[in-house]
Amino acid sequence: MRLNQNHDLPGTLIVVEGIDGSGKSTQLAILRDWLQNIGQDVIFTEWNSSKLISQTTKRAKKKNMLSPRTFSLLHAVDFADRLEQVIVPALKAGFIVLSDRYAFTAFARDVARGVQPEWVRNTYGFAIKPDLSMYFSVPVEVSLERICSNRQPKFYESGMDLNLNPDPYESYKIFQNRVIEEYDKMVDEYNLIKIDATNTVHEQQVIFRDIVRKKLEEKGCSI
Numbered sequence: 001m002r003l004n005q006n007h008d009l010p011g012t013l014i015v016v017e018g019i020d021g022s023g024k025s026t027q028l029a030i031l032r033d034w035l036q037n038i039g040q041d042v043i044f045t046e047w048n049s050s051k052l053i054s055q056t057t058k059r060a061k062k063k064n065m066l067s068p069r070t071f072s073l074l075h076a077v078d079f080a081d082r083l084e085q086v087i088v089p090a091l092k093a094g095f096i097v098l099s100d101r102y103a104f105t106a107f108a109r110d111v112a113r114g115v116q117p118e119w120v121r122n123t124y125g126f127a128i129k130p131d132l133s134m135y136f137s138v139p140v141e142v143s144l145e146r147i148c149s150n151r152q153p154k155f156y157e158s159g160m161d162l163n164l165n166p167d168p169y170e171s172y173k174i175f176q177n178r179v180i181e182e183y184d185k186m187v188d189e190y191n192l193i194k195i196d197a198t199n200t201v202h203e204q205q206v207i208f209r210d211i212v213r214k215k216l217e218e219k220g221c222s223i
C-alpha cells in the first residue's frame, strides 16, 4: 500500500480534508496565493475534477444510478486519472501540489455509505502518501450553517441516496456525522493533522501556514 510509504519525488504533496464547509477551498486559495507570492511553484487539484470521468459521474449521480460501490469506483477512476495526469508529473517537476480532498475523502464517505473499509482502501492502494495531510474539523451544525448561507445541501452530500431521513437537513446531519466519525479514525491511521476549523478564516490560515512552512523547511525548501 503506497499510502504507508514515503514517496521519493522532489515535490511536496499537501492534502486538505474535512466535511463540506470546513473551509478547505477558502484556506487553500489563501495558501496558494502566499506560496506563489514567495516564489514557489504551486499546482492545485480538486476532488472529482478529471476531464475524463467527471461528466460521467455527474450524469450517473443525476439519475441516482449508483450503488455505494459503483459510486466509489467512479471516484477512484477520477482520482487515478488526476494522480497520473496532474499530481505525479507535478511532483516529479518539484512542484508543491495542493489537493482539495484526497483518497481519505473516499475512505470517509464510502465507508459512511456502508462500503467495507478494507475494500475502499485496497481500491485506492495506488495512491501516493502525502507529505502533509490536514484535517479541518467542524461540527456538522457549523458545516450546515456555512453551506446554507449560499446554497441548499446537495442530494449526495446529504446522503439522501441512503434513505436515512426524508428531510435533507436531518439526513445531512446523520450522514455527515458518520463521515466525521470515519475522519476521526484516520487521524491515527494516516497521521492526519486535525485542526479546529471553527476558528476565523485568519486564525485558521495562521495555523495552517505555520504547519506548511515547517514541512517545507523540513523538505529543504528555503522560504
Ligand SMILES: Nc1ncnc2c1ncn2[C@@H]1O[C@H](COP(=O)(O)OP(=O)(O)OP(=O)(O)O)[C@@H](O)[C@H]1O
Residues within 6 Å of the ligand: 018, 019, 020, 021, 022, 023, 024, 025, 026, 027, 146, 147, 149, 150, 197, 198, 199, 200, 201, 202, 204
Ligand atoms: N473559518 C470560517 N469562518 C466562517 N466562515 C467560513 C470559514 N471558512 C470558510 N467559511 C465560509 O464557509 C463557506 C464554505 O467554505 P469553503 O467553500 O471554503 O468550504 P469547503 O470545505 O471547501 O466546502 P466543500 O467541501 O463544500 O467544497 C464559504 O461561504 C466560506 O466563505
Ligand SMILES: [Mg+2]
Residues within 6 Å of the ligand: 024, 025, 026, 100
Ligand atoms: Mg470546497
